[in-house]
Amino acid sequence: MYTKDGEDYFIVDAHIALWDARPENQLNIHGRQFIDCFYDYHRNLSPESELWPYEDYLYYGGERLLKDLFVDGHVDHAIFQPARLGAFYRRGFGQTEEAFGLAQRHPDKLTYNHHWDPRFEREGLDQLRRDAERFQLKGVKLYTAEWQGASRGYKLDDPWAYRYLEACQELGITNIHVHKGPTIRPLDRDAFDVSDVDKAATDFTGLNFVVEHCGLPRLEDFCWIATQEPNVHAGLAVAMPFIHTRPRYFAQIIGELLYWLDEDRIQFSSDYALWTPKWLIERFVDFQIPEDMRDEYPPITVAQKKKILGLNAAAMYDIDVPAGLGVPEPAGA
Amino acid sequence: MPADPPPEQAARAARERAALAALDDVLDPELDEPITDLGFVRSVAVATDGVLTVHLRLPTSFCAPNFAYLMASDAKDALAALPGARGVVVLLDDHHDSELINRGLAADAGYRGTFGEEADEDLDALRLTFRRKAHAAAMERALTALLRARPDLTEAGLHGVTLADLPETPATRALRRRRESLGLSVAPAAEVLVDDQGHPYPGQEIPLRLRFARSVRISIDGNAHFCRGLLRTRYPGSAADQSPRPHGTDRTGSTDPTGPTGSSKLRTTAEVKPA
Numbered sequence: 051m052y053t054k055d056g057e058d059y060f061i062v063d064a065h066i067a068l069w070d071a072r073p074e075n076q077l078n079i080h081g082r083q084f085i086d087c088f089y090d091y092h093r094n095l096s097p098e099s100e101l102w103p104y105e106d107y108l109y110y111g112g113e114r115l116l117k118d119l120f121v122d123g124h125v126d127h128a129i130f131q132p133a134r135l136g137a138f139y140r141r142g143f144g145q146t147e148e149a150f151g152l153a154q155r156h157p158d159k160l161t162y163n164h165h166w167d168p169r170f171e172r173e174g175l176d177q178l179r180r181d182a183e184r185f186q187l188k189g190v191k192l193y194t195a196e197w198q199g200a201s202r203g204y205k206l207d208d209p210w211a212y213r214y215l216e217a218c219q220e221l222g223i224t225n226i227h228v229h230k231g232p233t234i235r236p237l238d239r240d241a242f243d244v245s246d247v248d249k250a251a252t253d254f255t256g257l258n259f260v261v262e263h264c265g266l267p268r269l270e271d272f273c274w275i276a277t278q279e280p281n282v283h284a285g286l287a288v289a290m291p292f293i294h295t296r297p298r299y300f301a302q303i304i305g306e307l308l309y310w311l312d313e314d315r316i317q318f319s320s321d322y323a324l325w326t327p328k329w330l331i332e333r334f335v336d337f338q339i340p341e342d343m344r345d346e347y348p349p350i351t352v353a354q355k356k357k358i359l360g361l362n363a364a365a366m367y368d369i370d371v372p373a374g375l376g377v378p379e380p381a382g383a
Numbered sequence: 384m385p386a387d388p389p390p391e392q393a394a395r396a397a398r399e400r401a402a403l404a405a406l407d408d409v410l411d412p413e414l415d416e417p418i419t420d421l422g423f424v425r426s427v428a429v430a431t432d433g434v435l436t437v438h439l440r441l442p443t444s445f446c447a448p449n450f451a452y453l454m455a456s457d458a459k460d461a462l463a464a465l466p467g468a469r470g471v472v473v474l475l476d477d478h479h480d481s482e483l484i485n486r487g488l489a490a491d492a493g494y495r496g497t498f499g500e501e502a503d504e505d506l507d508a509l510r511l512t513f514r515r516k517a518h519a520a521a522m523e524r525a526l527t528a529l530l531r532a533r534p535d536l537t538e539a540g541l542h543g544v545t546l547a548d549l550p551e552t553p554a555t556r557a558l559r560r561r562r563e564s565l566g567l568s569v570a571p572a573a574e575v576l577v578d579d580q581g582h583p584y585p586g587q588e589i590p591l592r593l594r595f596a597r598s599v600r601i602s603i604d605g606n607a608h609f610c611r612g613l614l615r616t617r618y619p620g621s622a623a624d625q626s627p628r629p630h631g632t633d634r635t636g637s638t639d640p641t642g643p644t645g646s647s648k649l650r651t652t653a654e655v656k657p658a
Contacts (some may be wrong), residue, residue: 079479080444080479083444083445083479084444084445086444087443087444087445090442090443090613090616090617091613093616094609094612094613094615094616095612200500200501202501231445232445232446232447232448233447233448235501236501236502236503236504237448237449237498237501237502237506238449238502238503238504238505238506238508238509239508239509239512240447240449240509240512240513241447241449242447266602266605266606267413267602267605267606267609268602269598269601269602269605270516270595270598270599270601270602273595273598274595274598292605295612296605296608299601299604299605299608302601302605303601303605306597306598306601309594310598346597
């Protein structure tokens with residue numbers, strides 16, 4: 051919980067990871083390139099006081115995660131959204147056993163989401179059923195640019211992806227977090243395009259589709275589908291740290307999201323350990339649309355901030371919100 | 384006083400300047416900016432045997448390979464078209480597909496020859512998609528500037544506004560160029576707010592369509608600033624090779640605190656690319 055100016059904020063960090071990118075886990079040069087890309091994101095968008103040494107960034111472990119989120123970071127509950135990256139890392143990038151173990155020890159604080167890949171076809175579908183049982187899954191994280199053999203990506207409207215989505219619906223895995231990346235098959239089209247999410251959201255109205263980094267770098271394509279599909283949500287991973295480096299750009303992103311979607315379909319996330327949550331939460335609570343941009347965007351209300359910082363994700367994941375920390379409905383202006 | 388360089392060396396330097404100028408015409412389709420302004424050209428060198436070698440670099444190893452290939456192959460085409468070209472080598476550095484793309488470029492293998500079974504047809508649809516986005520963004524910049532200049536004008540009042548109604552500014556000239564690239568009319572009587580095919584929108588749709596064009600512009604501008612910043616983080620010293628983003632001049636585009644500060648060391652010519 052975070053308290054500022056007499057207001058209490060219940061915080062859900064909807065996208066965190068426990069990764070291992072140390073050299074001994076790198077399968078090839080791409081493992082190194084991938085974590086270096088993340089580290090450049092971290093270095094480019096973090097305040098100087100929040101920078102991590104490269105060694106810490108490669109692997110930080112469960113204890114550090116608990117401290118950064120729940121001791122220092124104001125977070126009440128966080129959701130693991132692991133990426134497998136089996137073509138880059140020997141034991142995968144997201145550390146399944148360690149993360150799931152933490153979630154089992156701290157069920158009040160952590161939810162473990164797993165991943166699936168439709169290119170594993172029948173075998174993967176059987177695995178999904180076992181994973182749903184073992185992890186008690188409420189959600190999954192899908193990285194559509196995952197490399198696998200000769201294929202370097204898939205779309206959500208591929209026939210096998212639909213069979214996995216059908217299984218999710220049946221198994222009660224209602225929250226589908228979609229993370230678009232730079233590759234897709236074929237390479238003819240834009241890999242960041244979200245029209246496949248549009249189709250899936252139309253055909254699976256019982257599922258929530260949370261598009262991570264709110265469609266960036268295609269904010270406009272995302273907003274266009276989200277305004278038409280009520281079960282499409284925005285995850286703020288990667289968008290949040292612009293609050294420091296480019297606050298006016300951040301104002302435009304959040305302003306566009308509030309215009310095209312609504313305040314109930316936007317979820318805070320730090321994308322830990324890309325960034326740490328403490329400073330992002332503190333900055334966001336202090337944030338306001340600059341005066342000279344008010345023609346385009348109305349000011350953000352305290353109630354909207356409370357929803358974005360935790361109440362929206364809490365509702366999606368049935369996380370208990372302590373009495374007094376909700377907002378009266380409707381939020382109002 | 385230093386002695387004049389030998390004539391052969393001076394000729395090589397002249398060819399390097401011409402090569403850089405030719406690369407000014409190569410755009411990053413996603414960011415709608417020349418690769419020279421973005422700092423993506425790492426080096427340009429003519430060897431004693433006359434072979435021109437250009438190294439390109441991108442903000443991350445994981446920039447989309449289709450866009451990476453487009454820029455690299457466009458660069459090679461632009462350089463090969465220069466008079467007196469005696470061998471052109473274009474190399475993309477530090478990318479996850481460097482090996483694949485550089486092999487394809489060396490063999491002039493084309494998109495399908497480079498990517499094999501990952502390629503279905505061609506990248507024409509990808510190019511067209513991003514020309515359309517660039518046009519939408521240019522349209523919004525021009526119209527938002529007009530709205531600010533004329534407080535009497537409402538968003539709904541943009542219905543029927545033509546190219547002749549726009550002041551002669553860099554934003555208007557940029558819009559005309561984007562229209563030409565899509566084969567749309569640049570006649571003074573042509574309406575400004577149009578769809579990808581050049582058809583005006585019905586009056587009641589105008590505020591929504593302007594709003595959508597704004598989200599396109601915000602997306603492109605935001606990506607451009609992020610990519611520029613990542614390049615500077617990845618390659619210390621590369622800030623000096625970047626020029627300020629020409630159309631990031633609206634009042635919502637604040638200065639980038641980590642933006643380029645030094646003057647260009649790569650750009651040997653004094654000319655500045657217009658928007």
